[in-house]
Amino acid sequence: MAEKELKFKILAKDRKSAARLGEIKTVHGTLLTPEFIPVGTKGTVKSLDFEQLKKINLNCFFVNTYHLHLQPGEDRVFDLGGLHRFIGWNKLLMTDSGGFQVFSQARNSSFGGRRALAGAETETLAKIDEDGVTFKSFKDGSVHRFTPEKSIEIQKKLGADIILAFDECTYYPATYEYAKKAMERTHRWAGRCLEAFKKRSRFNQGLYGIVQGSVFEDLRKKSARFVGSLPFAGLAIGGVSVGESKTEMAKVLEWVIPDLPEEKSRHLLGVGEIDDIFELVARGIDTFDCVMPTRLARMGLLLVKPQSPKKNRPKGKEFTLDITKPIYGKDESPIESDCRCETCLHHSRAYLNHLFKEKELLAYTLATYHNLWFMARLTQEIRESLGRGSFLKLRKHWLGR
């Protein structure tokens, strides 16, 4: 059964919130939770090598099935001994189902297109039916087809420790009718994913089911109860990073979490801004992935802790420093004076500013190193606070509320 493939254990619960301290055990090591999972789309967290990731103490990253399916292909990866061996990483890996990218194409191939009202189909790169999705490769236009069975087959061949059921990702805003239809299909596909997963595999993997239902309370609760009742190793909450406001994300978690079985690990897909993290941990999420810290890094936006006394940073920029601003060109101090990351220990803001100005590759490495170190220290602080029963105090320190 799926539950045996991956072991999750709650180590402590917060008394004043739904937050919990836990651990996920896999054959590739243990992940202490709550934990942030960086994105390494094509089997590499952009600009960092694995020694650096280990030094940061990030022991899991998120790889996109869709991209690896197109290059080098799951059969190639399987022949080369699976994803861990192929890329040379002996710690945890998580893959998605490929659905997110494929359904992005179904909405439209550009990001802007995602905001079109879901349900109103136009000509797109992908076509959905009850059995699955047919789509064209964004690379060469070749035609591919994903079904629940195919997604699981690909993810088995890749062999990540945590894999995801193939769902219909509902974009935001969606009509109630479309959200319901997509949720029901996701539920039917959940059963097919579990069937496909049960077939013998040479890997020890844990399959997570996905809760959908857009921003509708009854759909979300129904989905939580249904998916939560199936024999998945863990549960993921989807469709909350596709345009909803932070208030709506909080509501979705408020509806969904109480209806999920407590003993299973919970992953939130695609969310990870600093204020989100405190919110989702408080609601009882164990792991979450997001491109934010690595993408910001490559733009020169470096994560910084809240200042005391608080600086009046513009809303949404409370936790970032834009190193490309000319003023940093003559600033001898590190990004953060109390940060112990390799970037802050050895390099000044002035050097980083210079590297970004010259578009030197080292700019991306040093910035990404800092941002991921920042995330890893933040989740470590959160875990420590959960062990000590001071989580809400920590949140207040960070967010002022």
Next chain:
Amino acid sequence: MAEKELKFKILAKDRKSAARLGEIKTVHGTLLTPEFIPVGTKGTVKSLDFEQLKKINLNCFFVNTYHLHLQPGEDRVFDLGGLHRFIGWNKLLMTDSGGFQVFSQARNSSFGGRRALAGAETETLAKIDEDGVTFKSFKDGSVHRFTPEKSIEIQKKLGADIILAFDECTYYPATYEYAKKAMERTHRWAGRCLEAFKKRSRFNQGLYGIVQGSVFEDLRKKSARFVGSLPFAGLAIGGVSVGESKTEMAKVLEWVIPDLPEEKSRHLLGVGEIDDIFELVARGIDTFDCVMPTRLARMGLLLVKPQSPKKNRPKGKEFTLDITKPIYGKDESPIESDCRCETCLHHSRAYLNHLFKEKELLAYTLATYHNLWFMARLTQEIRESLGRGSFLKLRKHWLGR
């Protein structure tokens, strides 16, 4: 006096060639020679961080004065405590005079233009006169002027351990008349550089003079004797990486080296292909810089040792493996099975092929790491062979001659 700023000592001499084992002592550590010096144009060896460079055991790199003059400017670097502190590197650094780039512009701004017969001036981005060179920035078209005094002033502000006199770099092919004129100007400028250098500086630097004279024996010998007689800390040989054949490079070294004082360290500018290295070490060169290993790496051309039995690799490709070739996409082996670099210890050719195909930043890091590790191990082997008196045997093993 200049000689006191930098200490060079010969530790052993080869009996069958002019090769020597030595050490260059500076306030930022000791460099064992012969040694390869990688290029880090803008204050970073592209795609590597300094921890990686140290792990490779490369303790010096070559920074271009021209580029740092344009961004962030030498005054900025000086205000930030000099180049070492600015970039966060506490080992050796070498800067050039800026002349090479400026004179490239005088020939023409494109590489192809370098091959125009030197001496036939056309409209260019730079204008040479007896006092110096006026040139336009390739970045923004702003007008700058380098003179021997200015170049030394800039290099003092940057503060590298080894700095170079401002010379007129003769491009190849040049007329005898032009080569003579340029050499004589280089000699007059050498005196001015020494004068400018003698003025008090807060850095402990060693100034190297530069021998020019194109491919003309009498000019090269005259230049070697003249520049060799001046109180420089070391001597560099210029103008041998601008189009001459390998045979001509060997000839230039054959003419020049016997006329240089033995007790001074000798640097060869811009040369570092594998077969060149054995040639230049055999002729008595101590250090040499080249963009080759790092530039090849970013193209997916990985350095490999000679195979036994020898593979029939095409001429000029004896020491490289093109990892972008489709065949490597399914190759589980490392670049070199006996290489102990981090790339070869942890990653397969298949993964590298995938990273290059996807243009992932990690491709450049892993490839550069391997190529520089390769260079560092090669020079280490050469130094060991010089200590044991087996240098020519090593050369035969590598080159088959």
